[in-house]
Amino acid sequence: MTEKDYGAIFLEELIRVAPDIEAADVSPEDHIQDDLELDSMDVLNLVTALHERLGIDIPEKDYPEISTPARAAAYLERAV
Amino acid sequence: MPSLGADMEAGTLVEWSVKPGDTVKRGDIVAVVETQKGAIEIETFEEGIVAELKAELGRELPVGAPLAVILKQGEEAILEAGSEKPHVEPPAPPQAEKPTHTAAPAPALASAPLASPAARVRAHELGIDLATLAGSGPGGVIVLGDVEGTVAPREPKTKKQKSSGSPFEEMRKAIAAAMTRSKQTIPHFYLSETIDVEAAIRFLEARNATLSPDRRMLLGALFVRATALAAAKVPVMNGHYTDEEGFKPSKIVNPGIAVALRGGGLVAPALMDVATMTLEDTMSGMRDLVARARAGRLRSSEMTMGTITISSLGETGAEEMTGVIFPPQVALVGLGAPHLRPWVVDGEVVPRHVVTLTVSADHRVSDGRQVARFIAAFEDAVQSPEGL
CATH class of the missing domain: 2.40.50.100 (RNA polymerase II/Efflux pump adaptor protein, barrel-sandwich hybrid domain)
Structure with a gap:
């Protein structure tokens, strides 16, 4: 999978955790907490979903690495 | 209904x-x-x-x-x-x-006219005596429409009655009504304390580092447990107050957890009987509650059986919040986001994460001394997280 594929998966899981966000409104540079208003419970649910789907266990200290869809895509590709 | x-x-x-x-x-x-x-x-x-x-x-x-x-x-x-x-x-x-x-039991009232809470508030605002009105609700209950004189009695409701606003506008109205009623009827008073949460944060970091994401814990779960334990010790913070019956303390603690919804608005569904739960069960209960709040599938008991509300600003954001009590409850626990501050520990100034806790309480039911006891119990619980 390419970085782009990981970006698409991240966005899919993001929308599943926060069904009130429109995928079309999310830009790669949006901060998931500051711009998209995810709270800490949403972030944990997102990390849980990514773990279940990709088998990638993102430790708490790496949460800043997934703070935007663009950063997350790069991180997930590296983490495989 | x-x-x-x-x-x-x-x-x-x-x-x-x-x-x-x-x-x-x-x-x-x-x-x-x-x-x-x-x-x-x-x-x-x-x-x-x-x-x-x-x-x-x-x-x-x-x-x-x-x-x-x-x-x-x-x-x-x-x-x-x-x-x-x-x-x-x-x-x-x-x-x-x-x-x-399946409807809730009728209020036991002898002399006062039967009226919905919103109708009472509106009548008070307009200076109308409820006894002069005829109710169009079931069993002659006076509803808001009777007070405002906009509803023809016994007519099927029209679209106009249920305003055609967006869901967010509707929710805004519901919040406006509840909060206005709260501030007009509940004599609020407030006590604050800034609490060192370094031990709690370190406890969670160490615990979560060894666990897969589905079993990780948030600071919020510790706060909910600490609130339940403190409320169990100070019963005047936990229950419902109504004009008819005065204050009725609750035997169990059902903390309502304020969940902010994107685009505006919030709900505060209750997690039942947290005082008897483990910390792990509290966390999974909160996860489930937040997920269902976002999906719009909460249960009636969760909307009505809360006995105290917790409103937390999360892990980033403002330092302090003084909240409005959610009637008919009598207390709200407001928690600011953790901030790193210079703190004196054993005579030395050291950097510590601290959280400011502000309790809003109903002066008809409690006094400063009782709220101070609640805060002390909360602080004790948060500072010994392994005991939660």
């Missing part, structure tokens, strides 16, 4: 989860009702057999209107005997003598 909040006037029945002949027990979901705060699953408080579904799907019904008849064991005979009709209720067919409605 049960009341799902102090400010609720009516709800729209959107789904039946039972049919006549079904056996139900306390806590079963019988219907789904659309309210200003989203779709809510209605649980029954009765046990028995569903005899009749009275309410029509898609109809907006005032609080108190019968939804269905549930017969307890032994009540069938009474129905068959066709006993007398209790009172005029236009569209209703003859009823059994004691049908058990």
